[in-house]
Structures are given as structure tokens and as C-alpha cells.
Amino acid sequence: MTGTGARPALRVTDVTVRFGGVVGLDGVSLDVGRDEVVGVIGPNGAGKTTLFDVTSGLRSPASGRVWLDGADVTRRSATWRARHGLRRTFQRQQVFGELTVLDNLLAAQEWRGRTGGIAADVLGLSRRLAVARARRRRAEEMLDLCGLAGSRDAYAATLPIGQARLLELARAVVDRPTVLLLDEPTSGLGDAGSAVLAEAITRIRREQGCGVVLVEHDVPFVMRHCHRVVVLNLGRVIAAGTPDEVRADRLVREAYLG
Ligand SMILES: Nc1ncnc2c1ncn2[C@@H]1O[C@H](COP(=O)(O)OP(=O)(O)OP(=O)(O)O)[C@@H](O)[C@H]1O
Numbered sequence: 179m180t181g182t183g184a185r186p187a188l189r190v191t192d193v194t195v196r197f198g199g200v201v202g203l204d205g206v207s208l209d210v211g212r213d214e215v216v217g218v219i220g221p222n223g224a225g226k227t228t229l230f231d232v233t234s235g236l237r238s239p240a241s242g243r244v245w246l247d248g249a250d251v252t253r254r255s256a257t258w259r260a261r262h263g264l265r266r267t268f269q270r271q272q273v274f275g276e277l278t279v280l281d282n283l284l285a286a287q288e289w290r291g292r293t294g295g296i297a298a299d300v301l302g303l304s305r306r307l308a309v310a311r312a313r314r315r316r317a318e319e320m321l322d323l324c325g326l327a328g329s330r331d332a333y334a335a336t337l338p339i340g341q342a343r344l345l346e347l348a349r350a351v352v353d354r355p356t357v358l359l360l361d362e363p364t365s366g367l368g369d370a371g372s373a374v375l376a377e378a379i380t381r382i383r384r385e386q387g388c389g390v391v392l393v394e395h396d397v398p399f400v401m402r403h404c405h406r407v408v409v410l411n412l413g414r415v416i417a418a419g420t421p422d423e424v425r426a427d428r429l430v431r432e433a434y435l436g
Pocket residue numbers: 197200201202220221222223224225226227228229
């Protein structure tokens with residue numbers, strides 16, 4: 179079902195984070211294969227955000243390592259990781275409000291693209307036009323994927339919250355990341371938006387071989403759409419397995435599912 183292959187898209191090994199006397203994460207490990215969706219759940223303060231912060235490079239662990247597509251990136255900056263295939267969306271959406279929906283996606287490709295800036299200046303005009311056309315095609319594809327084709331010319335600031343969140347998703351995946359971290363992706367989405375999200379995640383992982391991790395309070399969504407689920411409590415992994423295994427786990431029921 180998961181096609182993980184030998185080398186995980188993301189590997190987190192034995193990560194510990196301390197905030198003074200508070201332990202944010204305590205020896206947490208996680209593997210995410212290409213073409214796999216892993217859900218991270220747990221009560222408030224369990225360490226979910228801290229796990230994303232360490233993975234994306236916003237916070238250094240006291241010990242432990244983070245690997246991206248086989249390379250140890252523990253000491254790499256957040257920007258370096260982003261440029262090398264790791265994408266994260268945040269709970270608070272961060273689209274460029276003053277740009278149109280389409281331009282948000284073109285700008286995202288410009289930022290990552292190795293043919294922008296100085297590189298573009300030394301390329302021939304026809305090559306540059308071909309790059310621009312390919313980027314536009316890719317942007318249109320992602321708008322279709324995320325159900326935003328009808329809003330392509332709207333300013334992002336005018337979008338209802340659900341559409342803005344889907345635009346964030348489109349922007350995160352437009353340049354084909356290896357790993358996608360989604361923080362509370364269903365928040366602000368109704369049933370229709372959640373269905374678009376689920377379908378988009380499936381296609382992104384299948385068509386792009388992307389490993390997806392989602393931190394999500396909507397447990398039914400996680401159980402329906404993730405191959406594996408990791409449950410954190412007080413900074414520790416208290417259970418990990420298939421949705422059925424996790425649902426049946428006594429510790430999880432006591433600590434979280436009730
Ligand atoms: N900057 C910080 N300074 C001190 N303690 C922190 C800091 N960030 C997180 N913590 C603590 O680390 C632990 C894990 O917090 P974290 O925000 O990762 O949990 P979470 O699972 O994302 O919670 P929520 O579901 O409420 O977002 C908590 O005890 C929290 O109080």
C-alpha cells in the first residue's frame with residue numbers, strides 16, 4: 179500500500195527537545211516513506227508542533243537526528259531544507275494576500291526554481307519562455323488539483339478561509355516536494371473542502387512520490403486517510419501503527435481517545 183522502498187523520504191531518529199526543565203520531545207522517532215501518509219495525533223502539549231519545528235529546521239534538537247531522502251539534515255537550516263524538498267504548511271495560513279491565486283503559485287515556483295534570478299539572465303530567451311510556460315502549466319494543474327481553478331484570478335486576501343488553506347496546499351506542492359508537513363490541514367475546511375484535501379493528498383503522494391505527515395486534531399480524518407498513525411503524549415510516542423492498531427491500543431484510548 180505504501181511503496182516505502184529502502185530509503186524513507188523522512189527519517190527522525192531519537193529526537194529530544196527541552197525547553198528549560200520542560201521536555202518537549204523525548205526520544206521520538208518517525209519514518210515516512212515516499213508515497214506514504216502518516217498522521218501525528220495527541221492531546222494539547224503532546225509535542226506535535228515541536229516535532230514539526232525540529233523536522234523543518236526551526237528548532238534544533240538537544241539530541242537525535244533528522245534525515246531527508248537519506249541525507250542527514252540535522253544541522254541544516256530551515257531554508258536549506260525547504261530548498262531541498264521539504265515543505266510545511268502552518269496552522270495559520272500564510273498566502274500572499276496581495277497576489278492573485280495564480281500568482282501565488284507562480285511566485286512559489288520562482289522562489290525555488292533554479293532558473294530564476296541570475297540563472298535566468300544567462301539563459302536564452304526561448305529557454306526562459308519555455309520555463310515560464312511550464313511553470314504556468316504546473317500552476318494550473320495544482321489549481322485544478324486543489325479545487326481552485328474557478329478562483330485563479332481572485333486576490334488571495336479575498337478567499338474564504340477554506341479556499342485559502344487549499345491555496346496553501348497548492349503552493350506547498352507546486353514544486354514537487356519530497357516531504358510535505360501539514361499542520362492542522364482540515365481546520366477551516368467544511369466537508370467539501372476536506373474531501374478535496376483528501377483527494378489532493380492521495381494524488382500528490384501517488385503522482386509525485388511524496389511522503390506526507392499531518393498533524394491533525396480531526397481524528398476521524400486521520401484514521402480514514404493515513405496509512406500509519408503516530409500518537410504522542412507528553413513528548414513521547416505512546417503508540418504507532420495502522421489506524422486499526424492505534425484505535426485498539428489501550429494506552430491511546432486512555433490518554434487521548436477516551
Ligand atoms: N517555546 C517554548 N517554551 C517552553 N515550552 C514550550 C515551548 N514550545 C512548546 N513548549 C512545551 O513543549 C510541550 C510540547 O508542546 P507542543 O506545542 O509541541 O505541543 P502540541 O502537541 O503541538 O500542542 P497543541 O496541540 O496544543 O498545539 C508542551 O509542554 C509545551 O508547553
